[in-house]
Amino acid sequence: MIEVQLEDFEDFFKEKINIQFFKTRKAIRKIISDIRNQLIDIKICADHFLESSDRIDEKSLRSLNLFSDRIKNYVDEVEIPEEEDISHSNLTELISSIKRLFKSINEIARKSLPKFQKEVQTEIKELNYRTRKLQKRQVFLETFLRKKYGDVKNAEDLLKKIPKLFTLKENIEHSKIDLDNFEKMLKETKIGLENLNSGLIQLEKNELFKKLEDERDKLFKLNIKINEEIAFKKALKKLKFELDKGTIHISNINFNYLRDFLKDPVKMLSNESKDLPQFSALLVHLRHTLEDGNKLNLKTDTKNKTIDQINKIFDDKIVHEYIEEFKELINKTNKIEEEIKDAGLSENLKEIKNKISINTAKLEHIQADLDRKNKDYMKYLESLKEERESFQNLIGEVLQDEVKINITLEF
Secondary structure, three states: OEEEEHHHHHHHHHHHHHHHOHHHHHHHHHHHHHHHHHHHHHHHHHHHHHOOHHHOOHHHHHHHHHHHHHHHHHHHOOOOOOHHHOOHHHHHHHHHHHHHHHHHHHHHHHHHHHHOOHHHHHHHHHHHHHHHHHHHHHHHHHHHHHHHOHHHHHHHHHHHHHHHHHHHHHHHHHHHHHHHHHHHHHHHHHHHHHHHHHOHHHOOOOHHHHHHHHHHHHHHHHHHHHHHHOOOHHHHHHHHHHHHHOOOOOOOOOHHHHHHHHHOHHHHHHOOOOOOHHHHHHHHHHHHHHHOOOOOOOOHHHHHHHHHHHHHHHHHOHHHHHHHHHHHHHHHHHHHHHHHHHHOOOOOHHHHHHHHHHHHHHHHHHHHHHHHHHHHHHHHHHHHHHHHHHHHHHHHHHHOOOEEEEOOOOO
16 A cells, blocks of 8 residues: 655655656657757747848838747747646647647738748748648647547546645634634633623622623624734645645744744734734735745635735734734723722622623524534535545556555644
8 A cells, every 4th residue: 555645645646657657758758849849940940031131121121020020929939848747738738839829920921921922932931841840740749649648647637636635624624723713612601601600699780890891892802803804814824834845935934923823813913012023024924925926826816815915904004903902902801800809899780690691692603603613524524535535546546556645634
């Protein structure tokens, strides 16, 4: 049995494909090399047209120069896949781009050649020869893909299933974090209710307790607002994952801060100084990573939304204001708690009953959210199990060996 980590599987399988289909890959590399050389020959041929400039009048010469430049530009637009990027889809795109090249050359030739055709007969023949030669190689590549590349294509297509495994893995991780948070909230709310009920008959009316509850409610709502403003944890988790994997390198990034921030962002922010320097530095690194070629491979909408959110944070300073407000509320809450403690007063019976009612409703909502999130979590686990099993079987058929893909969940 072959055991491979999910994060390493793509490189592992590509290497196996290259070994298993070595002869096919070698033939493709030869065809690509021929195509590359023939494209170079066409550009050289385009330069040959300019050598006849002394035989052409000034007005036609401008058309000749344009004709030569356009052909070279069209050739440059043909994207030849590098060896490590060779795949059926890339080769198909290469064929299409060559066909577009022929179409572009024919169009510019139809418009330009009549202006200086008599003076460049030799060059026209050379261009026709070069394009026919390239066309034969293009047709040969099409035939090769159709007749001899089928098994390689089927193996390559399996790689397209890998992102789904990663997506399910991330869904499980996100669901587990949410599940833990709801369980924590549920536990805290239950404890709160137990305390309220146990002290119900002993507590007396006092305005301080209402103020305390109000401040705690503000803290709860403000916590939600802060999390809404930094609703790009998926991008940060992907950044941490890529840093762990070593696929990207960012100097001066505080990895420990990133890790702890993902666990409890509000706590980390409230522990910072007023300007939130570590948080700001993290956002700068994340934004640069997204803008510099989208190294995290996020969907375009997700990437753009994340960049907009980061820019909004820097422009509006709303998170900074929320954190300062959060700190003030913490101080107020602590002060009120101290006053209540020092005064030795009891809560108002009516207020206690109201709190019990509110917290009971809150408990029901949290329980419902917890049940829903638990269903999502179990659904994702089952889906990942089924997808991995199916994927392992398909890979095993290609490699003719039993394969086990190890998936490590980060909680």
